[in-house]
Amino acid sequence: MLTITQALVDQIVEHARRDHPDEACGVVAGPVGSGRPERFIPMLNAARSPTFYEFDSQDLLKLYRDMDDRDEEPVVIYHSHTxxxxxxxxxxxxxxxxxxxxxxxxxxxxxxxxGDFQFRSYRIVDGEVTEEPVQVVDAYPAA
Known part of the structure; x- marks a missing residue:
């Protein structure tokens, strides 16, 4: 199950609305091993396409270096379908x-x-897609 704050959901949806009719994409990073999405990182769709998204390779390299420096990992990878x-x-x-x-x-x-926006989460491992429930919370419980 994905547990995510309402504020992050709102940021992801707003990014998708802003980039429409092109697909939007980005990452929500969190502390390594926590499984908790915390830091919203909108990315540029280098393909600038309504049917395909692609992270810019230089931007992606910078993102991974930044996450490494912060002891973070990509907890959520998001994009939109238009x-x-x-x-x-x-x-x-x-x-x-x-x-x-x-x-x-x-x-x-x-x-x-x-119409309403669809907001859905999946696990994709070795080509197998599994939809998972999404729990939207106001804030995460104290650690």
Missing amino acids: ATEAYPSRTDISYANEPGAHYVLVSTADADGL
Whole structure:
């Protein structure tokens, strides 16, 4: 199960809305081994595409160096789908290379209408996709 704060959900959805009609992408980092998403890191979709996202290789290298310096790891890797439901595509599955991460998808298919946004989380390990429940909390319990 993904437990995530409402503030982070709001930031992810706002990023997806802002970049629509292109796919948005980013990471939420957290302390190594905690499984707790804490630091929102929106990224630039280098593909600038409504049907595909790609992290810029230089930006990704900087991100991983920064996370290493902070003893963090990618807890959530998110992106949006602009015309389809929030379910990983074959391309998404093939690029999923962080088996410990939660892969969050936000659908902005109804962004220009009055429809609700889909916010769903998956584990993707060795090409196998498993949807997981999402628990949205106001704050994390004290450690």
